[in-house]
Amino acid sequence: MxxxxxxxxxxxxxxxxxxxxxxxxxxxxxxxxxxxxxxxxxxxxxxxxxxxxxxxxxxxxxxxxxxxxxxxxxxxxxxxxxxxxxxxxxxQQQEEDPxxxxxxxxxxxxxxxxxxTAPSSTSTRRIGMSDVSRLNERFAGIVVSDHRHGGQLGIEQEAAALAEEALDLQNAGSATQRVRSGLYASAAAFRSSAMWAAIDGRRYEVAKAHMREAQALAELSGDQTIKFRIWSHAGTMYRHLGRPAEALAANDVARNLHLTRRDPLFASLGHARQAATLGLTGDAPAVRHALGCAEDAFVRADSSLARPVWMTGARDGAELETLALAAHLRLGDFARAEAHAHRSLRLLRPQMQRDRAINTARLAYAQLAQGAAEAAAATAMGVPTDAATHHARVSHLLHGFGAALRAAAPGSTTVRAWAEHAATGLRGA
Structure with a gap:
């Protein structure tokens, strides 16, 4: 039947x-x-x-x-x-009863x-690489939305639905093993984007559920690039949760993939994410070593190679600077953190609005920690209102910044200016 x-x-x-x-x-x-x-x-x-x-x-x-x-x-x-x-x-047989x-x-x-939907008895649909390519184009659209908005529930839901669509194609007709692997890789990619949107929106329990499915799909696909992305995201999730041991272990899975030996850009990204996690441990020499390895690998990377669309920030060095910023902030090395913040903001592409908002808020923290309250407040006020009010991580950072500013300069005109700004444009900041 x-x-x-x-x-x-x-x-x-x-x-x-x-x-x-x-x-x-x-x-x-x-x-x-x-x-x-x-x-x-x-x-x-x-x-x-x-x-x-x-x-x-x-x-x-x-x-x-x-x-x-x-x-x-x-x-x-x-x-x-x-x-x-x-x-x-x-x-004519229908009643009015609801x-x-x-x-x-x-x-x-x-x-x-x-x-x-009943298939023809004389023909079976053939699923091909054109179907995989169509899914990959839609995945690129998800990544663009993430770069602009990040963390939104709508992005998470759309990515999860597209993962289901990719899996549904497995049962829609005949396909070669190469095509089936491509469909699993697409499903894993979409699920990893759903996972990242949940992490970015601080919906961590949901992110864990997406992670488990993404990991299983990645294994079915055999695609090392998507395995790297999923395990790197897992490391970031545990870092945000303040669980460095699990974050370091997840990062190690990503860093030990054969892909990182074949392509130094992946190695660079793996080392940089490890450095950001090591910042949680307070181990400054380990952070400096990891960042040095990341910089060396970045220099060796071939810029002409095709890379996944989600590596946009890694290709031009913006993500390396972003992760170095996060690592030095955690260490309390605020001068270095400020320097990395400025470099990241110069390198970030215009469409990467989420990262720009986060790094601007981090820059404000670094300035405040060095005693420059007025400059820090001005920097924080430069975060676009849309990001400050609709992005969970940005809102969380600015809320913490407001508390730190009030503690550092109680009763000052700077604090009053920030309070007015927060009241008019930043709900809860």
Missing amino acids: ENIRNVVLEAWMTEHGYSSNSLAEAVNKATEQLSGRPGGHDGSSVRGWKSGRVRWPKSLTRAALEDVTGLSAIALGFVPRGRPAPAPVPP DMKRRTLVGGLAAAAVST
Whole structure:
């Protein structure tokens, strides 16, 4: 029997903001409430429901789904064993009762699924590298959005949805192993962007869930560049959480990939991220050594090689300066931090607005720590209002800056000027 895609379930998930992973987690929790034992579903289970590979889940799973959605399994587009898909209800038989209207609509959607998604018995769609290329173009768009806005829930959700789309293609037709690896790499890339958006938005528990799926997909793909990105992001996440041991371990996974021996630019980025984490430990010699290794590798890197779009900041040295800034701030070496901040701001490309806002806020910290309260306040006021109010990390930095400014110069005109600025343009800063 050919698989018939469950467009009804897909429509419900889209309407209610569920990914395959989040629906699986909700069903597992509902299963535990019903039976006393947690369910064992994951994202692949839900993808099986959506693809039609599983047309009628087990009874406990159906009960859990009904608890989560408030709809019966049949209303969700599932078809009992041995029963044909429902036909649409003729218009003259429809009642005005709202529940009847809903049942009619769902039945019609299920019938539409049969007529529009059932594959031909004489041909099978061929999935090719053009499909992978199309996904990669959309991934580039996600990265551009991240550079401009960063940390936004909408970016996270869009990236997660595109990861699901890439995985859905695995079941949409025949493909070579190269194409399948490319689809897994695309799915891992999108999931890593969802992970990064959650980290950037300080939604760390959600980021961990994205990380686990991204790591599994990266292993399926065999793509070392996306493995490097995911483990580097994991290191950054643990650094932001103040857990240096786990951050250093995650960074080591990235730095030990064969890719870093083949391309010095990846080695440079790995060393620089390690330096930023070492700043948490207070080990100044280790920070200087890691940054020295990063600078040496950066000089050796071939600028003519094609690199992933997410390495834009690494290619021109801006990310190296950004990470050096973070490391020296953590060490309390504020003069060096200020120097790296100025260099990073010169190197950042215009579209990298998120990084510019963060580094401007960090520069203000470095200036304040050196006793230049007035200059620091002026720098902090230069952070665009949109970033200051809509980006979680920028807001967090400016909130801390405001507290430090009040402690350093209580009752001063500078503090009053900052208070007025915060009241009019920076909610909570």
